[in-house]
Amino acid sequence: MIRRLVLDVLKPHKPNVVELSEALSHLQGVEGVNIIINEIDQQVENAKVIVAGVSISFEDVKKKLEELGATVHSIDEVAAGKRIVEEVMTPQDSSARM
């Protein structure tokens, strides 16, 4: 039972992020979508796609993205289960940054 998906996506300029987010928001089990453009190239753009819901089907999201001409480069975060577990900082993380 996936509740949140964070994907690194490469997409053409058209369809734009508005159309992409609308299309994803209509998928079953999806309650909200957020798309942030990270980088714009001459023909393509790199986007961070965040999908939240109660029971998200990764396959449906991937299929819809591919239908719209986009490709999933990587799955950057997944939250599944009865509740969303947020990332926690550990002492190792802070020492690694020093």
Add this chain to the structure above:
Amino acid sequence: MKFLDQIKSYIKISGVAPISRRYFVMNAFDGATTVLGLVVGAYVVGISSELWVTWSGFGATLAMGLSGFTGSYMAEEAEGAKKLNSLEKSMLTGLKDSVVGKASRFASLWAAIIGGGAPALTGGVCLIPFFLSTKGLFSISLAVQISVALALSIMFLLGAILGRISNRNMLFHGAKMLLVGLILTVVFLALKLT
């Protein structure tokens, strides 16, 4: 409704709207000019049968429609394939089955329909008086006058459309297009006088 939304979406994604607008104006102008030339030319030689103008005009209109359709389709299909290939290289994946590929294929067909339909439509409209003349509704000379008036009106309208698209004076651009038709008509009439 869903079908219309899909068409709108394909037009938006492919960016075919400005191209099809150009095809429409160019080919519609061709259609009106060709039939105007045919009608004025027939008048100069002194036509005795409206059937001659109707059928030769119909033949020319059909040929222009077919030529516009195939020419626009082939040109747009090649351009679309080039654009899609370039995008596929950037995306490092095939896009033929995606909405981008479908929009590209639709764009070729859309441009062809506009490119072929526009001259057939304007040419056909200019021939209506001759068609009605074959049914005995008009005399040949009245059919010539109405047909010339229709062709010149279409030219003016096309110029006005261009003026509207470019946010400039519609009347001035309409008059510019009309001038071309008037030059053609005057040249033929001068030939008749000589």
